[in-house]
Amino acid sequence: MYDNVSKFLIEQYPQDFASWLLGEPVTLSELSPSELSLEPIRADALILLQSDETVLHYEFQTDPDPAIPFRMADYALRIYRRFPKK
Numbered sequence: 001m002y003d004n005v006s007k008f009l010i011e012q013y014p015q016d017f018a019s020w021l022l023g024e025p026v027t028l029s030e031l032s033p034s035e036l037s038l039e040p041i042r043a044d045a046l047i048l049l050q051s052d053e054t055v056l057h058y059e060f061q062t063d064p065d066p067a068i069p070f071r072m073a074d075y076a077l078r079i080y081r082r083f084p085k086k
Helices: 001-013 014-022 068-082
Strands: 028-032 045-049 055-057
Touching: 001 014, 001 045, 014 028, 014 045, 014 055, 055 068
Parallel strands: none
Antiparallel strands: 028 045, 045 055
């Protein structure tokens, strides 16, 4: 339940989440679809800033997951492949 609510909130208020995470006002260029290439995995949210160098990736976790470090590394690599200039 928390995962769905969190995804809904970030889809509705991406600029607020990005500003809160970065600690400064930001301007978004788009809320990106969250499906990443290779084996289909879905990030909870990807936010592209108007900056040429930043992609924010949000992942909501309600239970401990020993595989989360590997998953986050996998997400980071897939995001880099999709947006190599950011």
